[in-house]
Every structure is written in C-alpha cells, then in structure tokens.
Amino acid sequence: MDMGKNFDHGEAERRIYEWWERSGFFRADPEKPGEPFVIVIPPPNVTGNLHMGHALDETLQDILIRYHRMRGDNTLWLPGTDHAGIATQNVVETALAAEGLTRQALGRAGFIERVWQWKEKYGSNIVRQLRRLGASCDFSRERFTMDEGLSRAVREVFVSLHEEGLIYRALHLINWCPRCLTALADLEVEHEERRGALYYLGYRFADGEGALTVATTRPETIFGDMAVAVHPEDERYRGHIGRRVLVPLINRPVPVIGDAYVDREFGTGVLKVTPAHDPNDFKLGQAHGLEAVRAIEEDGRLSPIAGRYAGQDRFEARRAMLPDLEAQGLLTRTEALNHAVGVCYRCRTVVEPSLSRQWFVRTASLAAEAARAVRDGRTAFVPKTWEKTYFAWLDNIRDWCISRQLWWGHQIPAWHCAECGGLTVTREDPAACAHCRSGRIERDPDVLDTWFSSALWPFSTLGWPDKTRDLARYYPTSVLVTGFDIIFFWVARMMMMGLHFQRRPPFGTVIIHALVKDAEGRKMSKSKGNVKDPLEIIDRYGADAFRFTLCALAGQGRDIRLSDERIAGYGRFVNKLWNASRLVLTNAGRARLGEAGPAGPADSLPDRWLASRLNRLTAQVRRHLDEFAYDHLAESLYHFVWDEFCDWYLELVKPVLHGPDEAAAEAARGRMLAALSVILRLLHPVMPFVTEELWSKIPGAAGPLMLAPFPAADEAGLDAEAEAGIGFLMDVTRAVRSVRADFRVPPASLLTPVILAGDQALTRVLAEYSPLVLKLTGSAAFEAAGPGQVKPREASLTAFPWGEVWVPLAGHIDMAEEARRLEKEAAGLARDLEAARAKLANPEYLGKAPEDIVEDMRRREADLAARRGAVERSLALLKGML
C-alpha cells in the first residue's frame, strides 16, 4: 500500500472532485425511482464571492444531500445565483466611476449591457468556489434569477397578482434612499442608534403675542410643516387649537390642530406635522385634510419651498439653519438625544421617508396563509423557536413596496397610457392601451425588488410556469437551509408565493443556522479586517477539516465563533483517520472487502465489540442526520474514530495481526476492512474527500464512495457480552496504567497485578486474553485471583463494581502515602454511600421515584458498599504493616 503519512488534500480534492463531476454523480434524474430529496440553494449574489456564511450554508446542505444520495433517495441539489438588484447595480456603478463614467451617461440600455458583461465575467466565481467546498450540486440545472425562464415566472406572478388585486399602485409614504435614488421596502431599512439632538423651536402665533415651542430632531423638515398638533385634552394648549402659528424662518402660517396621537409627556407636548416626510405625520395629515408638500427632494436636497435653504443637502441645511434660528430667538433649547435613524441596508445612507407613488403587494391574505402553513405543521422550523420570530413578523406585516427606481432587475410589466392615464399590465408586451386603444403607451421604468424573484425560487427554478417533469417530481422541496437574518426577506416570502402559486408550501423543513462570527464573536466585516476567506482555509487545512469544523459548530441558534485553532484541531482528526486507515490498509494482506463472510459470535471479542459499537454509532449518526443535529453528528463521529476505533480497537488487534495465529490474523483483517468501510461511509457526508480517497484504496471496494449505500443500524448487531468483556479489559488496563503513573513506575519496569473478578465470564475473558492484558498493562505476569484470596503486601488497590485490581509495588510505594490516599478514597465512597442509603431509606423517594431509578440506586448502593469494603480491608492491611 503506497500511502504517505499525510493526506495531500490540495492534490486529492481537485482530482476527486473533477472525477465526481465528470462522471455525472451529482446529476438528478426525475425518471429514476426513489423518494425525492430536494434542496434549492439560497442563491448567492451573482457578483459575490464565497464567504463564511455561504461556506456554512452549503456545507450543511451538502451533508444532507450526500446522506440522502447514499440512502438511495432521488436527490436533487439545485444551484444558482441571484441578480441582487441594488447590490449589483452599485458595484457596477462604482466600477464605472473609476472609468469616469456614470450610468446616466451610458443610458439605460447601455448600462444594463454593462451589467450583463460584468455578470458574465464575475458571475461564475461563486459557483466555481462552491466546488472547492465539495458541494455536490447538479450544475446542469444551474439557474439565475434573470434567466429567460425565471423572468417568465416573475412576469406571470406579477400579472396574476395584479389581476387578483394583490398588486396595486399607490401614493404612500415610503422609505427613500437619496443615494441609491430608489424606494426601499420597510425591511430594507436598518435602524441604527445615533447620537442626535432635540431642538426646541418657537412657532410664533400669527395673530398675536407668544409662541408654541415644538421639540424636533429634524429642523430641516420644518419647510414641509402643514400644522402644529397638540393633545386635545392638554390644559396647556387646548385653547390654542384653531389658531395659526408661523413656521420659523419662512413665516408660513399653519393651523394648530388637536389630536390624541400627540404624547403630552414628550418634549413640550407640541408636535410639528410634516405629512410628506414622516409616516405618522402623513396619517395625521390625512385625518385633518392637510396637504403633503415635499421639503426634501429625491437627492436629499431641500426643495424650493425651503426659501434660501433650497438646494442645500438636508444635513448641511440643518447646520446652516441653527444659527439663523438662534439669531431670531426661535431656538430656545438644544438637548442631546439618542435615537434610531433608518439607513439603507445597501449603502447605509440615512433614508428619507418620502411621499411617492409606488407598487405594492397586498400581503394580508398571503401572510395569513404562510403563517397557517407553519402553525398547522405543513412546514416546520428547526430549531422550532424561530417559528415565533416568523409569526411575529407575518402577524404584523405591512404591504410590501416592490418597485425600485433602478435599472438592473425585472422591469415591471406595466404600461402607462398618455391618453387616458390607464394602466396596462399583461403577460405579452402590449401594442396599445387596454382601456382606450391608444398607441401612446410607455412602459413603467421601475424594476422589481430583488426579493420578488427570490420569492419564486423554489418553483421558478424547476421550470414553472411550464408544467415540467422536474416541477412535478421535485416540488415541494424537502429542506431549506439558511441563516436567521433572511427569515423575513426570503423564507416568509417564499412561503407566501409558494403557497399561493403551487398550493403547497415550498419546503417541509426550514433549517435555521447561526451566523459565523470571528473568534471574539464579532461580525466579520471588511472594515474590521477580521474577514476569513473560506478558500484560504481550504488551501491551508483542507475542505474536509473545514467542513467538519462548520458541522461541529453548527449548534442550533447562536453565533458560530470560528477560530483557526478549531479548524486545525479537525485537521488533526483528518490526519488521525488517514493514519488509522493506513494501519488497516497496510495490514490488510490478501483480505478483500466483502469476502470475510458474515460477522458473528465466532469472531474475536474485540471484533464483536467493534461491530456492536459501530452499530450504536450508525444508529446515532442516522438519528442526528434525520434530526439535523449537526453538532452531535460531528461529536459522535469524532469520538468513535478517535477514542474507540483508534485508541482501543486498533491497539487490541495489533497483537493479533502480528501474532503467531495466522487464522486469527486473517479473520481480523477481514473484520478490520469491513469496519473501516462502515466508518468511511458514515463520515463521507461530512468529510467527502479524504473518505473517498481512502475508499479507493480498500481492496474490493467497488464504485465511488459517494454512491455507496449508507450503513444501516441493526438491533441484532448489539453484543452486550462483548461490550461488557472489553469494558472490563479497559477497566483493568486503565487501573494499572493509572497506578503506574501515580507512583512513577518507570515504563520499562514490568508489573505483576492481581485481578479479582467476581464474575465467571470476566474471569474467562481474562484467561483468554492474557497476552493482551500483559501488553496493555505493561506487565510481566498477572494473577487472576478469586474472592477471599490473600492480598499482596505493599500494593495499590483499585476497586470496581465488578472486583478489584491490586498492583504490587514493592520498592515503588510509600505505604504511609498510600494509606492516606486510600483514606481519602474511603471517605469519598462513604459519603456517596451515605447519600445513596439516605435516599433508599426515604419512603417518599421509594414511593414516588420511578422503579428503574430506584433500581439503579440500589445497584449503586451495592457497588459503593463493595468498593468501600475493599478499600477499608486494604487500609487495615496497610496499617498492620506500618
């Protein structure tokens, strides 16, 4: 067997992946039998690069996909990318700026052409990078949200919803980004706590002396003030309702109105009303018949009504106004105030609430159905706690603003008529107005929110609106794996659209994972310089170590703190597996997989033990995968391979392999290969590369590991006798080793332990495996003694539930020290024994505790008593000698 000491992941990963893909192992075939298991990838931004969030997401998906593929399910993992409207447009605009160009200079068609070029150039980056992770996507089905097919789906959905009255156009107060020059949905506004100030401004009465003082954080909006409002029952101001006050600086008279919305406690209890720039003021304005006049234009500059401040940027104007107000005695006070401001989620510019005519989705009925599907269990979140978050949003949802004043995206299929003003919304581009037949129609320039097309992803990617074989076979999908940050943006909206257009929810299970943070728990960001590149990690540690780390850290519902130490640790695990396999393979002799015949009671005790343990492991691994318990999955595999397989099993078989009994060695070789094949198959979904490489070296292993059947657990495979026998040998071994370490007996000095096993079966094990016991414990000889036999003098005792181990230590042991040690141990045992006896003496305990618990406690009491007895007898012996 030609194997180096280390797995060369760099070379092997590329070679193996290329082989898998070239062989078509990732491709789904709807005509094949098998339960469908389907995942659609959360489409990354087309111009993006693979970051840690993707790496986690794709790894968790690939683990499930590989598991189900090995189980024989009809498995599809559909990859693709998102056009990411604002984000991509911004990126390309920035690139243009470097050339001294603007999108306006290029014109709409020219600009869109440039974005497509950009997409062709960089769009495949992220898909290529997926391959480095080992992602087994069906790339023959790769989709893009602006594909011809997906665009048709978008259009069909838009027109249908419009026909049903679920899409409408209206003048509303929306969130406007003055930098991106587009409307944003409520979700696309993030709230940041910022230090600001509360300015107290005097509004003089138009008809006499005195003034009302208004507290505001945004003095620059006063030019849009249409009223000043007070609470109708506020004694201080009630009498002024109906009078008029003058807007500072421009002295435009506005009425004082009364409305219970006003909070008497805040500021002065007087509120300025700016219907065009504040959602609440807009409502107030509607209620009181006030006009809404924009004080701030789309680009964030003040409008002509701002007098001499017109044309200034909003924040610049604020700074300029303050001294002027002060000079006129109208700025009476300034207080520091921390308050939340809304910023654009793409460029972090402070958004301007603005009155604007936009397109909306009427969400009430769609959201109700989306919530119902989770409430009645058609779709379940894992972990379940995220369902609360999901409901909280859907139950309080507002209409969704879907129009964006961008160029990159799906242009809205609506035509405005210059003759009658009517709207024509159709599946095919119209030649004339649907209302007046005029040919003077013009297409609405707006595009749709990126998330509108993302919402259709689970069925648009399968060919809808056509009735395709894929759609019939693979919708609804099985699971969705994503981060909690896009539950509202994406998950909820897919639920709404999937239910509305396919009548069934788009997935059965939504797996929500945590977000990847750095080792200190900080969000990774370029500005902090703590971003880790997944590709660099893969280069350094290998995809398997990286994937195993992500799997182990994917504990449900918290931050994932990724540190190099952790990844390096799992790199050592890969190395351990490699070397353990090397031992097995280099000692396989002429054995071939599958030729050893069925395992059974004729096998050696270690082989029976390993088979039994592997059976338990298999059951665990399947359960963890079925329950999406990734962290437990990783832990089970790690401990089995390292602690049970390497530290015990391989040490137990080594003497057999090198021993004189050739028949026994031959049998062990077969069993060893079989066990390795099971381990590799169980590990494969998490660590596909190293396992595939090792599999290829197993004599008799046929075909790719990634298509080999996943092991099944079998109750009948459990072997209690073997587990008890090996457990006993472990106890003996550990006891002797511990004594040796405690008394600093040099490794070269052989010991002569005395082992008292009460159980006959264990005594037989001891006899049968005596050479093994000698080797494991570093002994020259040992004596198997019966109960009541004379104990050796100058020895250290370890008491077990099943008996005692005595290690004679003449010359090494300080008897007084040993006596002190035993006294301490006896005291500990006595304390535990007393606690156990107290419980068993308590009638309430006996009456109320379940029978099996009480039974355990009785056994515990007996064990403790026996062990304490042994320790005390030993103590008496020692004291007699002192």
Place this chain on the structure above:
RNA sequence: AGGCGUGUAGCUCAGGGGGAGAGCACUACCUUGACACGGUAGGGGUCAAGAGUUCAAAUCUCUUCACGCCUACCA
C-alpha cells in the same frame, strides 16, 4: 417600547429533573514498528445570584443582575 435568546472548567461550547461533560489550553511521563498533527496518566467548575415547585433542580417556575440579537412610526 416590545419580543427572542444567552450566562456550565482558563477559552469555545454540549447537556437539560435522578452519579457535572467534550474540544482546545494546562501539568507529568513516553522518539512503543498508523499517526509526536501521536500515546498514557492527571489537575481544574457553589452549572450568574436569590426564592419557589419536587422524594430529587445545573435542568422546571418566578425575581434580580449581566450580555447579545431582532422587531418598532413616539417627534
């Protein structure tokens, strides 16, 4: 302002009514023929605090403290 979540070993976290666990780090010893990316043996915790429920609480309930995150139109 509401909602969700988290406080367990030095660090990162698992456990979740019935004997406190893992990885890393730490200590001692070991170049044993798969691996020193290794082996063996160890040290280390009032399970945030208080009260309650229970035969039994790290685990359930309440309160307090601390720290996250999400949602939100109080100027």
